[in-house]
Amino acid sequence: MQLELLREILFSQYRQRIAEMQAELDGLHKRIDDPDALTRTVTPIVGEAIRRKTRESRDEMVEALYPLIGQLVVRAVSEAIRDLARQIDARLRTSFDVAVAWRRLRSRLLGVSAAELALRDALPFAVLEVFLIHRETGLLLRHLSVQEHGAEENADLISGMLTAIRDFAAQAFGQGQEGSLDEIQYGQRRILVEAAQHAYLAVVVDGIEPAGYRSELRDRVVTIENSFDQVLRHYSGDPASLSNVDDSLRPLFRTSGDLHEL
Amino acid sequence: MLTISKKVCLLGDFAVGKTSLVRRFVFNIFDDRYLSTIGVKVSRKTVALMVGDQPADLTIMLWDLAGSEEFDRIRASYLRGAAGAVLVCDVTRPATLERLADCAADLWRVSPSAHCVLAANKVDLTGEQRLTAPQIGPVASRLAAPWYLTSARTGDEVELLFRDLGLMMVG
Numbered sequence: 117m118q119l120e121l122l123r124e125i126l127f128s129q130y131r132q133r134i135a136e137m138q139a140e141l142d143g144l145h146k147r148i149d150d151p152d153a154l155t156r157t158v159t160p161i162v163g164e165a166i167r168r169k170t171r172e173s174r175d176e177m178v179e180a181l182y183p184l185i186g187q188l189v190v191r192a193v194s195e196a197i198r199d200l201a202r203q204i205d206a207r208l209r210t211s212f213d214v215a216v217a218w219r220r221l222r223s224r225l226l227g228v229s230a231a232e233l234a235l236r237d238a239l240p241f242a243v244l245e246v247f248l249i250h251r252e253t254g255l256l257l258r259h260l261s262v263q264e265h266g267a268e269e270n271a272d273l274i275s276g277m278l279t280a281i282r283d284f285a286a287q288a289f290g291q292g293q294e295g296s297l298d299e300i301q302y303g304q305r306r307i308l309v310e311a312a313q314h315a316y317l318a319v320v321v322d323g324i325e326p327a328g329y330r331s332e333l334r335d336r337v338v339t340i341e342n343s344f345d346q347v348l349r350h351y352s353g354d355p356a357s358l359s360n361v362d363d364s365l366r367p368l369f370r371t372s373g374d375l376h377e378l
Numbered sequence: 379m380l381t382i383s384k385k386v387c388l389l390g391d392f393a394v395g396k397t398s399l400v401r402r403f404v405f406n407i408f409d410d411r412y413l414s415t416i417g418v419k420v421s422r423k424t425v426a427l428m429v430g431d432q433p434a435d436l437t438i439m440l441w442d443l444a445g446s447e448e449f450d451r452i453r454a455s456y457l458r459g460a461a462g463a464v465l466v467c468d469v470t471r472p473a474t475l476e477r478l479a480d481c482a483a484d485l486w487r488v489s490p491s492a493h494c495v496l497a498a499n500k501v502d503l504t505g506e507q508r509l510t511a512p513q514i515g516p517v518a519s520r521l522a523a524p525w526y527l528t529s530a531r532t533g534d535e536v537e538l539l540f541r542d543l544g545l546m547m548v549g
Binding site: 272 | 380381382383384385405407408412416417418419420421422437439441451452455456458459460461
């Protein structure tokens, strides 16, 4: 009895502490034993830990991840190629004999392999916008577009910046040699540029242009240059002075379907 | 409706406030980053005015040219074909006014018939103003440029400046 009382007096302060510690321990067990809870605990620091590890020992990280990433890339690329092959396959197969014979005929006439033609058909060529721009001032002369997007109101700003970029590229990379910036690639789209003395054409396209398209652009811009020589030499800023140019620009919009007009 | 477009360059020393001066008054889709990378940024200002007795919309394609030295060489290309220029100085730094004579010389070497206007900027910093009319006037008249006291913060005189430049260019 006395012993109990003694124990009570000596250990009561610790009893509280022990109860608290027991509760803490139970809590910790819950966080570790339960996988969800453990994940939630660790997740916030994993990101930072990886970042730090990568900073400190990059080679180690590469070693560890390389096999994994390598496999991922191979798989993604294989799938992409399989998709493309399937598309080409489908075109070669499901089309009737007439279409196949037609493609062979076109191939012989154009001097291009049937497979390449099939590839071009799978990646259709489309002209999206045509800009005719005054070289010296960067002012927009004419703008034609297939789409109804808001680019209409920005076309003159785009013309100005494109001109500035061409000037910059000529300065930075030209080194006094002949040549100019004549193609810009942006994602799937490309901007083809053909320049004459006072004006240049910038054409926004999707896909691969057919053989001869570039020459056609060149001929077109040279013809415009010659027809409007005086206007372009001292351009006053009034685009109405070139209004019938649109007729010669419209044919530049082509899709690969056009070739059937052969 | 008659529509005319003209190229106008915005010139002046580093940090005179060219870019912020026009920001509110122009239509802009490009990032300021272009100024420090290729040394130029193009925006657009529309001014309604009369050409003779015809109402017209003048579209000013505004080429804001970076003032820093590193773009000295390329600047000549950017100045080509300019019908006009806005020369900007900072009234708290007299040296920026002297620089404008060089800017105009560079401009006229490439575009001899460009009309100029002069903007003496940052007049809202009244305590720090060190340039006054008797100093600005003579420089401006040597450049055949009407001049304006401007502030990017209050917008004083900016619309007027562009309208007057517009009239000079189409007149």
